[in-house]
Amino acid sequence: MNREDLNLYLVTDKELANGKALEDIVEEAVKGGVSMVQIREKEANSKDFYQLARTVKKVLEKYKVPLIINDRLDIALAVDAEGLHIGQSDLPYDVARKILGPNKIIGLSVENIEQAKQANQLDVDYIGLSPVFSTQTKNDIAKPLELDGVKEIMSFSKHPAVAIGGINSANTADIIKAGADGIAVVSAIVCAKDPCNAAKELKEIINKSLSLKAIDS
Amino acid sequence: MNREDLNLYLVTDKELANGKALEDIVEEAVKGGVSMVQIREKEANSKDFYQLARTVKKVLEKYKVPLIINDRLDIALAVDAEGLHIGQSDLPYDVARKILGPNKIIGLSVENIEQAKQANQLDVDYIGLSPVFSTQTKNDIAKPLELDGVKEIMSFSKHPAVAIGGINSANTADIIKAGADGIAVVSAIVCAKDPCNAAKELKEIINKSLSLKAIDS
Numbered sequence: 001m002n003r004e005d006l007n008l009y010l011v012t013d014k015e016l017a018n019g020k021a022l023e024d025i026v027e028e029a030v031k032g033g034v035s036m037v038q039i040r041e042k043e044a045n046s047k048d049f050y051q052l053a054r055t056v057k058k059v060l061e062k063y064k065v066p067l068i069i070n071d072r073l074d075i076a077l078a079v080d081a082e083g084l085h086i087g088q089s090d091l092p093y094d095v096a097r098k099i100l101g102p103n104k105i106i107g108l109s110v111e112n113i114e115q116a117k118q119a120n121q122l123d124v125d126y127i128g129l130s131p132v133f134s135t136q137t138k139n140d141i142a143k144p145l146e147l148d149g150v151k152e153i154m155s156f157s158k159h160p161a162v163a164i165g166g167i168n169s170a171n172t173a174d175i176i177k178a179g180a181d182g183i184a185v186v187s188a189i190v191c192a193k194d195p196c197n198a199a200k201e202l203k204e205i206i207n208k209s210l211s212l213k214a215i216d217s
Numbered sequence: 218m219n220r221e222d223l224n225l226y227l228v229t230d231k232e233l234a235n236g237k238a239l240e241d242i243v244e245e246a247v248k249g250g251v252s253m254v255q256i257r258e259k260e261a262n263s264k265d266f267y268q269l270a271r272t273v274k275k276v277l278e279k280y281k282v283p284l285i286i287n288d289r290l291d292i293a294l295a296v297d298a299e300g301l302h303i304g305q306s307d308l309p310y311d312v313a314r315k316i317l318g319p320n321k322i323i324g325l326s327v328e329n330i331e332q333a334k335q336a337n338q339l340d341v342d343y344i345g346l347s348p349v350f351s352t353q354t355k356n357d358i359a360k361p362l363e364l365d366g367v368k369e370i371m372s373f374s375k376h377p378a379v380a381i382g383g384i385n386s387a388n389t390a391d392i393i394k395a396g397a398d399g400i401a402v403v404s405a406i407v408c409a410k411d412p413c414n415a416a417k418e419l420k421e422i423i424n425k426s427l428s429l430k431a432i433d434s
Contacts, residue, residue: 045306046288071263074290078312089262095295 001083001105001125005066006162006182007210008203010034014041014052016190023055025195030063032199034189035182038085040070053079066105073099083107085128088115093122107162111142116153124159128184131165132175135186141165147178154179169201176209218300218322218342222283223379223399224427225420227251231258231269233407240272242412247280249416251406252399255302257287270296283322290316300324302345305332310339324379328359333370341376345401348382349392352403358382364395371396386418393426 010029014022026037037060041049053069057079060067066082069075073096076084083105084096096106109128110116119127131144145153150163163175164184172183183206192198227246231239243254254277258266270286274296277284283299286292290313293301300322301313313323326345327333336344348361362370367380380392381401389400400423409415 046303046308047306050308050312072291074294074308074316077291077316078308086263089264091263091267091291091295095267099291099294 001066003160003181005036006126006160007035007206008033008199009036009038009162009164009182009184010189010199011038011040011070011164011184011186012056013186013190014044016187018191022052023059025190026056027059027063028194028196029189029199030060030065032196033203034065034199036066036068038068038070038184039075040085042071046072046075049075050078053081057081068105068107076100076104083125085109087130093124097123109164110153112145113149113152116157120156120158126160126162126181127153127157129153129161129163129180132163133166133171135166147174150175150178150180169205172202172205173209176206176213182206218283220377220398222253223343223377224252224423225250225416226253226255226379226381226399226401227406227416228255228257228287228381228401228403229273230403230407231261233404235408239269240276242407243273244276245411245413246406246416247277247282249413250420251282251416253283253285255285255287255401256292257302259288263289263292266292267295270298274298285322285324293317293321300342302326304347310341314340326381327370329362330366330369333374337373337375343377343379343398344370344374346370346378346380346397349380350383350388352383364391367392367395367397386422389419389422390426393423393430399423 012022017025039053053075057067068083068085069081070085071090073084085107086096087109105125107126107128108119108124109130110119111130129145129150131141133144160181162182162184163180167183167185168188175183189195189198229239234242256270256273270292274284285300285302286298287302288307290301302324303313304326322342324343324345325336325341326347327336328347346362346367348358351361377398379399379401380397384400384402385405392400406412406415
């Protein structure tokens with residue numbers, strides 16, 4: 001995985017797709033600049049999850065964009081995804097790594113400073129800062145980290161990080177400025193009338209913010 | 218897997234355990250004659266499922282009773298379970314077999330004659346006839362096969378079969394007589410005041426019915 005793959009990270013939610021085929025949204029989003037895609041399906045049965053992941057993988061292969069599966073290591077194996085994203089209630093990192101091997105991407109959600117410190121002890125490929133702001137996309141959500149939390153974690157984390165939760169074009173620049181390598185969005189792209197344009201707009205802000213950060217440092 | 222492992226197959230349901238530790242119920246049940254144990258956790262998160270499976274595996278290893286994981290191939294891999302049980306809405310059989318390899322047990326639920334015929338084309342280790350009778354343990358349930366369905370399927374199936382759904386000490390003999398190799402129970406053992414005795418009682422009926430069948434054939 002390249003650090004840049006985290007720049008604009010799309011997390012899918014079929015419920016929000018409003019009847020539109022998820023693979024079409026993904027393709028438009030990738031054309032607009034999405035650099036990594038995660039499929040998160042907390043309600044689907046294994047068969048449907050597998051079929052969806054296969055369909056999305058075929059789209060992403062054309063664009064050489066990595067596919068990450070949320071939580072379900074079996075689905076990741078079944079479709080030979082590029083990686084797995086685990087949360088604090090999913091399989092332990094060491095168990096997942098042992099099964100997936102050293103070459104697959106494993107990302108870990110951290111919800112507070114303590115978990116970010118623990119992640120520093122693990123050989124994860126990236127961390128997800130979750131949630132940065134409050135969001136309605138996910139249930140069972142922890143207290144938002146806010147920009148201060150992002151800054152603090154990025155001051156000591158040895159891992160690349162993507163921020164997720166309540167992110168849109170209005171706060172993207174602040175998040176990159178706070179030190180995150182990228183933003184992960186769900187509704188900002190999945191619910192957009194034009195996912196390609198929505199991705200383009202976000203990508204421009206990200207690129208601009210990253211250049212400014214490069215000049216500053 | 219031996220065909221006899223299917224004789225008395227316990228399927229767990231933490232919800233029915235009524236606060237009692239599932240691993241304790243499993244241990245008592247195995248002492249009473251349970252020959253195979255499946256963990257089914259449709260609601261648990263991956264971390265809890267993994268921890269539960271690990272705990273139950275430790276118990277079963279002492280008694281050399283195979284552990285089967287329902288649906289979640291990743292959990293089966295994570296705890297090195299002896300096998301996986303898949304339903305018609307889970308990962309396709311060929312995908313599961315490819316990942317698990319030839320030495321693990323894979324069982325497949327069939328809900329009607331057509332699915333039992335399709336299973337004959339697959340190299341599954343056993344089939345689950347589901348449901349035989351109506352039951353309240355599982356949602357999204359198909360039309361019961363009844364004893365006639367069991368008889369018909371056993372007349373052509375090349376696989377060993379375990380029957381599940383609404384089975385108790387009153388109908389066990391009929392099911393074995395109808396041709397099944399064994400019965401799978403949830404509440405008949407999990408909800409029993411004394412799981413060891415409940416298992417013993419069922420096992421006696423099964424053994425007696427199997428001997429009668431051996432004499433008949």
